[in-house]
Amino acid sequence: MIPRARLGTRGSALALTQSRWVAEQLTRLGWEIELVIIKTTGDQVTNIPLGSIGVKGLFVSEIEQALLDGSVDLAVHSMKDLPGDMPEGLTLAAVPEREDPRDVLVGRTSSNIAGLKAGAVIGTSSQRRQAQLLAIRPDIQVADLRGNLDTRLRKLDEGQYDAICMAAAGLHRLGLRNRITEYINPDTMLPAVGQGALALQTRAESSGIMDALRTLDDAATRLAITAERAVLAALGGGCSVPLGVLGRVVAGNLTLDGVLCQPDGKLAIRECVTGNDTPEQIGKEMASRIWHQAGYLFPDMKPDFN
DSSP states (O other): OOOEEEEEEOOSHHHHHHHHHHHHHHHHTTOEEEEEEOOOHHHHOOSSOHHHHOOSOTTTHHHHHHHHTTSOSEEEEEGGGSOSSOOTTEEEEEOOOOOOOOEEEEESSOSSSTTOOTTOEEEOSOHHHHHHHHHHOTTSEEEOOOSOHHHHHHHHHTTSOSEEEEEHHHHHHTTOGGGOOEEOOTTTOOOOTTTTOEEEEEETTOHHHHHHHHTTOOHHHHHHHHHHHHHHHHHTOOTTSSEEEEEEEETTEEEEEEEEEOTTSSOEEEEEEEESSOHHHHHHHHHHHHHHHHGGGOTTOOOOOO
């Protein structure tokens, strides 16, 4: 008997591309996969900035609920959309090899950040990108930019922005590398927790599909992601926190870079932690360091370093 599973996904072109890739891998293992499109709060509320909505898991909560109530058997998320904590009963079954984690500029009036004229308008929906852009170029303007990837590019082409800032991974996965005018060095702008990685999530007791998903797991990517997510969990923040983190495994050693920014870019606390502890402990150490220097800027955050 052919094993079957229902895969929950958002309906954007990027989400479907990611989910179809996972479905193809599972099909090769003998599974029959049905895609189930689920609209999330983030998909439905498009007229206000993400940071103003005040809800964690804007792009995942409805899908996680569908997992919990049995409507779907697995889900594919962009890892950066997952809050630091996960609902009880769900598990991260696999983390495939990561795509390029960097942010990029898609420029209309300049090909790079340095070349933008004073007062140029850059579009992004991310407080993290906004803060780091303003730290680099305090003379530019950052304007909110919502919508799926195609919508963002269309708004740029219509002249609403001089440039837009987004993740390299999405453009790569949709075959749009040619739109990228600058890859932003992580030394200049650290990406979101989990950026470029996929999260394959299922119920903790779903042994059959979990065993299949584990074949897609990449050990180095999971190690880096575990440390990055530990920072987010320790700070008690969602994906709208102006926090940048990047874990890298080189010759078996984990290095974690992190930055917590004031939204206007006037203060950015950056730290680097390398060690032989567990990725969870390295992440907590990073969170503690940056919180004790800049946590006063975020009174609503509730850190837990235990």
